[in-house]
Amino acid sequence: MPANLPPDYFEEEKKLRQAKTIDEKIIAIEKMLAIIPHHKGTDKLIGSLRAKIAKLKEEKERRPQAQKKADTLYNVKKDGAGQVLCIGFPNSGKSSLVSVLSGEPLEVGGYPYTTRSLQQRMMRYEDILIQLVDTPAIGEENTHMWFGNMVRKADVILIVLSLSDALDIEYELVMEDVKKHLAGLEDEHGSIVVVINKLDLTGYAKYLEEFESRFGSSIQFIPVSVMNDVNILQLKELIFKALKVVRVYSKMPGKKADLETPFVLKKGSTLIECAGRIHKDFTENLKYAKLWRKGKYDGMMVSRDFVLEDKDIIQLHI
Ligand SMILES: Nc1nc2c(ncn2[C@@H]2O[C@H](COP(=O)(O)OP(=O)(O)OP(=O)(O)O)[C@@H](O)[C@H]2O)c(=O)[nH]1
Ligand SMILES: [Mg+2]
Numbered sequence: 001m002p003a004n005l006p007p008d009y010f011e012e013e014k015k016l017r018q019a020k021t022i023d024e025k026i027i028a029i030e031k032m033l034a035i036i037p038h039h040k041g042t043d044k045l046i047g048s049l050r051a052k053i054a055k056l057k058e059e060k061e062r063r064p065q066a067q068k069k070a071d072t073l074y075n076v077k078k079d080g081a082g083q084v085l086c087i088g089f090p091n092s093g094k095s096s097l098v099s100v101l102s103g104e105p106l107e108v109g110g111y112p113y114t115t116r117s118l119q120q121r122m123m124r125y126e127d128i129l130i131q132l133v134d135t136p137a138i139g140e141e142n143t144h145m146w147f148g149n150m151v152r153k154a155d156v157i158l159i160v161l162s163l164s165d166a167l168d169i170e171y172e173l174v175m176e177d178v179k180k181h182l183a184g185l186e187d188e189h190g191s192i193v194v195v196i197n198k199l200d201l202t203g204y205a206k207y208l209e210e211f212e213s214r215f216g217s218s219i220q221f222i223p224v225s226v227m228n229d230v231n232i233l234q235l236k237e238l239i240f241k242a243l244k245v246v247r248v249y250s251k252m253p254g255k256k257a258d259l260e261t262p263f264v265l266k267k268g269s270t271l272i273e274c275a276g277r278i279h280k281d282f283t284e285n286l287k288y289a290k291l292w293r294k295g296k297y298d299g300m301m302v303s304r305d306f307v308l309e310d311k312d313i314i315q316l317h318i
Pocket of ligand 1: 095108110114136137200
């Protein structure tokens with residue numbers, strides 16, 4: 001017996017195919033079920049749709065808490081050595097950039113507002129992982145739901161612009177939005193890095209030069225091409241620098257230093273702050289410490305308020 005399904009049903013079926021989250025899928029199937037006429041010809045279909053919902057609900061239950069949240073909230077919890085928020089206007093290449101930096105794919109499209117929610121990906125930099133957050137373009141209908149909060153808490157704000165004759169204006173517009181939310185935070189907010197993407201596009205050299213002469217001396221910026229893999233490694237380095245962290249390795253007495261797992265601390269952190277991070281007892285019971293710094297110190301005794309640098313190796317004695 002033919003099912004004779006109404007056009008509304010196929011509309012919902014299309015939505016189901018486009019659905020990204022489990023919730024969206026469940027809603028679409030529930031609507032399909034409500035539309036389907038009940039008769040012998042549709043029994044099987046109804047049964048299989050109900051089974052699909054049950055399976056989706058099960059899948060939803062099984063997923064870790066963090067992932068459940070990521071689907072619904074406009075907030076990404078920090079992870080790794082620091083959080084880098086990528087923002088910009090539609091189509092500038094935010095998702096392309098986050099994909100290539102992290103090596104994990106994201107949806108990319110040649111039309112505006114491809115990205116609909118915050119997405120996190122981890123980028124490896126030497127021996128640490130840095131969290132990148134891809135975002136919907138500024139101007140997307142729900143921007144207000146995440147923009148202020150994420151801008152304030154980011155360790156680095158990556159403004160992604162696409163090379164064009166409107167480079168200056170776009171930069172100023174994004175900065176205006178950003179500054180609104182950073183007002184009052186003074187130097188306590190994350191560093192800002194400007195990425196000018198699509199360097200491969202021809203005919204815009206003049207605008208890039210103009211941008212550089214206007215803003216070059218006051219901001220950190222780097223032109224890149226995701227498409228042609230230009231300056232991507234340099235950008236990784238710039239991101240690491242902008243994070244303003246140091247990596248410190250610990251060496252147990254009589255053993256080799258553990259160079260696999262650095263402790264990541266804010267630049268300017270002291271030995272005792274690092275010791276406290278390694279173990280809370282060290283804060284009180286530390287007797288003395290030795291430090292190795294390539295080309296400079298070879299097991300030198302250092303005091304509690306000694307300021308650590310990137311790649312220092314320390315040995316703590318209690
Ligand atoms: N020519 C050129 N095109 C690029 C480059 N990087 C990305 N694109 C293209 O630009 C378009 C937009 O890329 P996306 O990464 O989706 O841009 P987005 O900023 O995430 O866009 P929304 O999510 O819509 O805000 C796609 O067609 C990409 O293929 C590049 O370096 N050069
Ligand atoms: Mg995108």
